[in-house]
Amino acid sequence: xxxxxxxxxxxxxxxxxxxxxxxxxxxxxxxxxxxxxxxxxxxxxxxxxxxxxxxxxxxxxxxxxxxxxxxxxxxxxxxxxxxxxxxxxxxxxxxxxxxxxxxxxxxxxxxxxxxxxxxxxxxxxxxxxxxxxxxxxxxxxxxxxxxxxxxxxxxxxxxxxxxxxxxxxxxxxxxxxxxxxxxxxxxxxxxxxxxxxxxxxxxxxxxxxxxxxxxxxxxxxxxxxxxxxxxxxxxxxxxxxxxxxxxxxxxxxxxxxxxxxxxxxxxxxxxxxxxxxxxxxxxxxxxxxxxxxxxxxxxxxxxxxxxxxxxxxxxxxxxxxxxxxxxxxxxxxxxxxxxxxxx
Amino acid sequence: xxxxxxxxxxxxxxxxxxxxxxxxxxxxxxxxxxxxxxxxxxxxxxxxxxxxxxxxxxxxxxxxxxxxxxxxxxxxxxxxxxxxxxxxxxxxxxxxxxxxxxxxxxxxxxxxxxxxxxxxxxxxxxxxxxxxxxxxxxxxxxxxxxxxxxxxxxxxxxxxxxxxxxxxxxxxxxxxxxxxxxxxxxxxxxxxxxxxxxxxxxxxxxxxxxxxxxxxxxxxxxxxxxxxxxxxxxxxxxxxxxxxxxxxxxxxxxxxxxxxxxxxxxxxxxxxxxxxxxxxxxxxxxxxxxxxxxxxxxxxxxxxxxxxxxxxxxxxxxxxxxxxxxxxxxxxxxxxxxxxxxxxxxxxxxxxxxxxxxxxxxxxxxxxxxxxxxxxxxxxxxxxxxxxxxxxxxxxxxxxxxxxxxxxxxxxxxxxxxxxxxxxxxxxxxxxxxxxxxxxxxxxxxxx
Numbered sequence: 001x002x003x004x005x006x007x008x009x010x011x012x013x014x015x016x017x018x019x020x021x022x023x024x025x026x027x028x029x030x031x032x033x034x035x036x037x038x039x040x041x042x043x044x045x046x047x048x049x050x051x052x053x054x055x056x057x058x059x060x061x062x063x064x065x066x067x068x069x070x071x072x073x074x075x076x077x078x079x080x081x082x083x084x085x086x087x088x089x090x091x092x093x094x095x096x097x098x099x100x101x102x103x104x105x106x107x108x109x110x111x112x113x114x115x116x117x118x119x120x121x122x123x124x125x126x127x128x129x130x131x132x133x134x135x136x137x138x139x140x141x142x143x144x145x146x147x148x149x150x151x152x153x154x155x156x157x158x159x160x161x162x163x164x165x166x167x168x169x170x171x172x173x174x175x176x177x178x179x180x181x182x183x184x185x186x187x188x189x190x191x192x193x194x195x196x197x198x199x200x201x202x203x204x205x206x207x208x209x210x211x212x213x214x215x216x217x218x219x220x221x222x223x224x225x226x227x228x229x230x231x232x233x234x235x236x237x238x239x240x241x242x243x244x245x246x247x248x249x250x251x252x253x254x255x256x257x258x259x260x261x262x263x264x265x266x267x268x269x270x271x272x273x274x275x276x277x278x279x280x281x282x283x284x285x286x287x288x289x290x291x292x293x294x295x296x297x298x299x300x301x302x303x304x305x306x307x308x309x310x311x312x313x314x315x316x317x318x319x320x321x322x323x324x325x326x327x328x329x330x331x332x333x334x335x336x337x338x339x340x341x342x343x
Numbered sequence: 344x345x346x347x348x349x350x351x352x353x354x355x356x357x358x359x360x361x362x363x364x365x366x367x368x369x370x371x372x373x374x375x376x377x378x379x380x381x382x383x384x385x386x387x388x389x390x391x392x393x394x395x396x397x398x399x400x401x402x403x404x405x406x407x408x409x410x411x412x413x414x415x416x417x418x419x420x421x422x423x424x425x426x427x428x429x430x431x432x433x434x435x436x437x438x439x440x441x442x443x444x445x446x447x448x449x450x451x452x453x454x455x456x457x458x459x460x461x462x463x464x465x466x467x468x469x470x471x472x473x474x475x476x477x478x479x480x481x482x483x484x485x486x487x488x489x490x491x492x493x494x495x496x497x498x499x500x501x502x503x504x505x506x507x508x509x510x511x512x513x514x515x516x517x518x519x520x521x522x523x524x525x526x527x528x529x530x531x532x533x534x535x536x537x538x539x540x541x542x543x544x545x546x547x548x549x550x551x552x553x554x555x556x557x558x559x560x561x562x563x564x565x566x567x568x569x570x571x572x573x574x575x576x577x578x579x580x581x582x583x584x585x586x587x588x589x590x591x592x593x594x595x596x597x598x599x600x601x602x603x604x605x606x607x608x609x610x611x612x613x614x615x616x617x618x619x620x621x622x623x624x625x626x627x628x629x630x631x632x633x634x635x636x637x638x639x640x641x642x643x644x645x646x647x648x649x650x651x652x653x654x655x656x657x658x659x660x661x662x663x664x665x666x667x668x669x670x671x672x673x674x675x676x677x678x679x680x681x682x683x684x685x686x687x688x689x690x691x692x693x694x695x696x697x698x699x700x701x702x703x704x705x706x707x708x709x710x711x712x713x714x715x716x717x718x719x720x721x722x723x724x725x726x727x728x729x730x731x732x733x734x735x736x737x738x739x740x741x742x743x744x745x746x747x748x749x750x751x752x753x754x755x756x757x758x759x760x761x762x763x764x765x766x767x768x769x770x771x772x773x774x775x776x777x778x779x780x781x782x783x784x785x786x787x788x789x790x791x
Contacts, residue, residue: 006591014585071662071683071756072674155401157611159648169621184594186619189587258619259585259612260646264399268584303588305577316580 002173002182007300009172013189013258015296016196017043020251021269022276022288023200024244030220030283031237034123035131037138040266040273041145042111042245046252047261048149049110050103050160057083057096098163100257107253108246115245119238142266150263160256162188167257188257195254199247200289206243207285216240220283275319279326281336291334295319379709380495380790381471388443388708390415390695391472393463393487394501396451399608400479402642403687407477407501408449409680410688414695417675418445425675426696429668429724434703441702452478456486463487467494473708474499474698477691481505481554488517495790497710499694502687504606504638505554506561509738510779515787516710518717518737520694522770524558525778527637527657528565530743530765534655539600539633541570546598548589548613550605551578558604560778562637566602574598579609586613590620599627602635610636611646618650639746641685644758651748651758658744660686660726663761668724683756693725697732711787729767735774737784743770 021043028036060079068076084092095102122141126134161167166187173183207213219226219233226233252261259265276295280287301307302318314321326334381389392411395404416422420437427435439445448470450462459478466472467490475491476499478484484503491498492514500508500519504527509519535543545566549559555578563573574596579589590613593601601622605613617623617634625632639656662673662683672692676684684692698713701720705712718734727741745763752758772779 003592003595006594007588010588010591013587068753070754072677076754150397150401155397155399156642157608157646159615159646159650161648167619168624169619181625182595184621184625186621188619258587258616260615260648262399262608264608265584268582300588305575305592308577316582 002178003304005173005183006185007304008297009183009185009189009193011297011300012193012293013296014299015293016193017251017255017269017292018273018276018296019200019289019292020196021248021273022280022292023203023285024248025273025277026280026283026285026288027203027240027244027247029277030285031216031240032119032123032127034126035134035138036123037135037270038118038142038145039138039244039248040268040270041142042114042248042266043252043255043269044146044149044261044263044266045114046107046111046249047160047256047265048153048252049107049249050100050253050256051153051158051261053103053106054096054099054160057081057099061085100160100162100253103253104250107249111246111249112242114249115242116238118245119241123241124238142270146263146266153263155263157260157262159260162191162257166191192254192258196251199250203243203247204285212236212239272319275323279323279333281333283337284333284335287333287335294334295322298322377791378789379711381467381473382791383443383471383473383708386443387446388440389466389470389472390445390447390698391450391463391466391470391475392447392477392691393450393452393459393466393475394477394691395454395479395483396449398452398454400454403479403502403640403685404452404477406642406685406688407479407691410676410684410692411447411476411695413676413679414692415445415447418696418699422679423675426668426671426692426725429671430696430700431723432700432704434700435696440699441706441708445699448472452480452483452487454480454483456482459483460486460490463490464494467491467496472496473710476694476698477501478503479687481508482552484508484519485512485553488512488514492516492785492788495710495788497698497713499691499698501691501694502640504558506557506778507553507782509736510557511782513736513738513782513784515714515737515784518694518697518732518739520690520697520739522657522659522741522743523738524554524561524637525772525776526743526770527558528561529770529772530657530745530763531562531635531637531655532565532569533765533769534745534763535566535571535635536569538655540630543571543600543630543633544574544598544628545571545600545602545635546574546593546596547576547602547604548586548593549576549578550581550609552581554606555604557778558637559602562602562604562635564778571600579605579613581609583609584612586616587620589613590616590622593617593622594620594625597628599630600633600635602637604637606638606640607643608646610643614647614650614654623653639759640687641683641756641759642687644748645755647748652750654748655762656746658686658746658759660689661744661746661759661761662689663757664726664744664764666726666728669726672726689726696725697722709789711789714787731767733774735784736779740767740771742767 025039058081060081062077065076065078070076083095169184169186172185276291280291303315307314394407417425448466450466452459463475474497478501481503484500488498498517506524549555603613622632634654636656639658644651701713701716705716717732720732723729730741732739743765746759747762749760
């Protein structure tokens with residue numbers, strides 16, 4: 001039982017990342033009709049917002065310590081971060097320690113801007129082009145973005161650890177009546193799941209309970225009619241693109257402490273996220289979230305020893321297997337709407 | 344209005360001439376009177392450095408390239424000479440190779456076998472490279488080694504750790520300076536016994552490809568010989584980025600040691616995940632839980648950050664060694680690039696010098712002469728102490744390092760500390776050992 005609960009937790013955690021990325025993809029597809037293959041790159045850029053802030057906070061000045069030697073036997077140059085010099089060692093170290101949560105504040109405006117520039121500068125020119133053209137140009141953009149990141153940050157993964165107070169793991173099992181050490185789970189993974197739930201809830205609330213959201217939903221249902229009412233729906237859709245970019249970016253910022261960011265991380269999630277969108281149903285926001293968590297949990301269970309010994313290789317194909325089964329039985333996906341991508 | 348002279352006939356003619364022109368290097372190679380492939384006839388000789396310049400191992404490839412460039416400088420008599428001053432063979436004079444100035448071309452393996460073969464082929468056929476060196480993957484090494492054997496040039500494999508490179512896939516034209524998975528197991532086992540005891544239960548997570556399998560086989564064999572029990576061996580897809588669903592079952596498996604047969608990004612992520620799940624804080628079977636990473640590199644250690652503290656593993660070489668060859672190389676590399684070299688850099692540097700030295704001693708660039716000069720060659724002064732290139736399988740034997748993630752690093756470069764220098768004799772094995780059986784060197788191929 002404890003092993004099953006652990007895999008459900010892992011699945012929810014993986015599913016959080018899938019759901020957040022797929023939610024953004026669906027928002028863009030539902031509003032602008034664009035298949036955005038650069039969405040994984042937005043996730044990666046978000047993670048590198050945290051890396052950049054961490055590096056900025058660690059900018060240091062050097063002092064020579066004659067008592068220590070470097071690898072060549074020369075006096076050691078000791079680096080002291082400016083924030084520690086300005087705010088004192090303890091406060092400065094605490095600011096650096098909390099760089100990932102602080103990066104959320106930095107990433108929101110940056111990702112909104114990135115999304116705005118991407119949409120206005122490139123993607124809007126492909127609205128009326130076939131989906132194949134959109135896929136090619138956004139995939140090309142993704143490659144350009146990841147190569148830019150690699151140029152500046154290198155190919156190695158870069159650690160962005162969580163704050164000391166939120167690192168490590170807690171004994172969840174004891175809290176729900178299991179034996180001690182039965183269900184030990186990392187704190188930051190629980191935070192990631194809670195964060196994803198909050199963001200997803202926030203997006204749904206925004207679309208459901210605000211006038212802006214109502215207009216966007218109306219535009220998704222019938223763009224022309226909303227336009228005829230004198231509403232500038234294009235501007236709102238551009239804003240939604242920015243919001244979708246911010247969601248992907250925030251997912252990336254918070255993901256960094258789970259697995260160290262590298263320039264390729266967006267591509268690692270891209271294909272999986274598209275499968276999530278298709279399984280959930282093209283254009284369906286609840287479908288994207290449901291499929292994200294569902295596939296995350298199934299993938300976790302497929303990685304267990306029991307599953308891999310029973311069906312060798314199941315851990316590598318489970319998501320695609322589920323996609324095939326869903327599309328054969330429900331061609332529009334779990335919650336797909338009639339008419340979407342069917343013309 | 345300009346006149347357009349383009350006609351179908353003219354296009355066909357131009358295409359035929361251009362096609363013949365492009366095919367010329369291959370045609371000449373195939374029909375020339377040279378005794379061997381790419382025999383240098385001018386005042387220079389071309390070496391081909393085939394390293395990952397893009398892809399996940401680009402950092403390692405970059406370090407290899409820096410070291411190869413440094414080796415070329417030293418061969419041409421530039422810089423401080425580096426290991427030419429400590430190498431026990433005194434055939435190299437700093438005047439190139441056989442009096443010819445050394446030049447080089449580079450290729451990008453992308454850590455993909457097909458791309459690596461294509462770039463090596465291009466360097467051999469178009470640029471006239473007489474030797475190919477570098478790489479950061481066993482799959483690439485085996486693929487390029489096969490190509491070099493067919494083409495008739497020498498292959499000095501870079502970072503390749505799978506047993507098969509000098510086991511079932513060994514080739515007469517190929518040599519490996521790097522250590523292998525068997526040696527990692529042989530070096531690690533006594534240290535593991537001393538530090539963790541002989542009654543341990545190990546759980547293996549293994550990257551699901553050739554290198555992972557051979558490393559798992561080697562470590563399982565060496566630890567079971569100690570008396571350890573193997574609780575489980577789980578294969579993880581190479582493309583995995585999150586290992587939480589593989590780590591979680593370890594918690595309640597009855598294991599008290601986790602062995603991560605992972606490299607590069609896989610290792611950084613699996614180790615990070617294992618630390619997140621508190622494995623190193625856990626007590627299992629009445630013992631402190633331990634993690635072992637059998638193959639380390641400095642760049643991986645940097646990627647893993649603080650998670651690597653206290654974790655044992657093995658290495659081919661480390662800049663902190665105190666032998667004269669290491670000190671000379673670290674000084675040269677450090678002063679030029681302002682950082683210590685990685686073990687992949689040292690491997691490629693040593694290989695370029697060894698190739699050049701073999702040519703000098705053989706008195707020819709003919710690959711068969713070079714092979715003869717390298718087989719059973721014993722030397723010192725390039726790092727790791729006395730070293731032997733065994734003729735039977737073209738595997739290099741030297742001391743192997745057992746290292747541990749430094750608990751108190753003083754700078755960005757001493758993330759690993761040397762725990763033990765395992766003597767060469769302890770990691771030697773019979774060429775017909777079952778883990779290496781099934782292949783044959785075959786005959787040296789001079790090509791042409």
